[in-house]
Amino acid sequence: MDELDRQILSILRRDARKPYTEIAESVGTSEGTVRNRVERMTEDDIIERFTVATQTGNVKAMIELDVAVDVNTSNLGGTVAEWDEVDFVWQVSGEEDIVLVVDAADTQSVNQLITRARELEEVVNTKTRLILDEKLG
């Protein structure tokens, strides 16, 4: 991870489909170097994945789950990650143990997801926050 790696990542973060030739030109190196760097960072898990940030619905929200002490949090996380409208799931430290980030059609859909979570016997409590705005770093 040197300055060149950081520059490449910074460009890819804003447009992951940008051709390597263009990236090379803006950072002042050759296409091959950019490609090699990206390959290496992918192998080293510095790059986790090339992905697409979407808003397919109208409401984004965080649904935090407070989970019973005797529950395997990772398994539960895997389960809820499969639910429709769930973008990703974090296991976190703190009072709540799991955070679902959802991209739902409307508030009613969010409500259905909350209900579904509360119906799980592993889930003790939930707390939901709407995501009103997102800014890239």
Added chain:
Amino acid sequence: MDELDRQILSILRRDARKPYTEIAESVGTSEGTVRNRVERMTEDDIIERFTVATQTGNVKAMIELDVAVDVNTSNLGGTVAEWDEVDFVWQVSGEEDIVLVVDAADTQSVNQLITRARELEEVVNTKTRLILDEKLG
């Protein structure tokens, strides 16, 4: 947003650099159709951006900021989004108003970010959680 759009997005979410020709083959349509669909979804802001998920440091965390009532939350969000090691910033509803998602070198770096946040006069309180694991939906 029909089934084909959803299939295309689902593939791009796992590999945003996958060639349209390959995507076309796996969803059973032509390259031009995939490209047109992606273009349309980008125009419609269903696709917000093509990006890269990284782990450049060793510790990911959420730093939640409780902000004074008279503060312009959006401006503050823009400020902290510019900080080094901050991946993105959410404005949220609920007790805390801003959530920073950070990818820091180590716990000490996280601590420095928390300190920096607490030094802002707009910030009344902070709450931090480590992100222990992430699962894709």
Added chain:
DNA sequence: TATGAAAGACTAACTAA
């Protein structure tokens, strides 16, 4: 939807540090 020109990516051989 089909097609061909232009652009991009990949391989492999070479160079430099």
Added chain:
DNA sequence: TTAGTTAGTCTTTCATA
């Protein structure tokens, strides 16, 4: 030995019909 470059070739993209 490792990273960077380059030329040649193959693949993908894009505009037009």
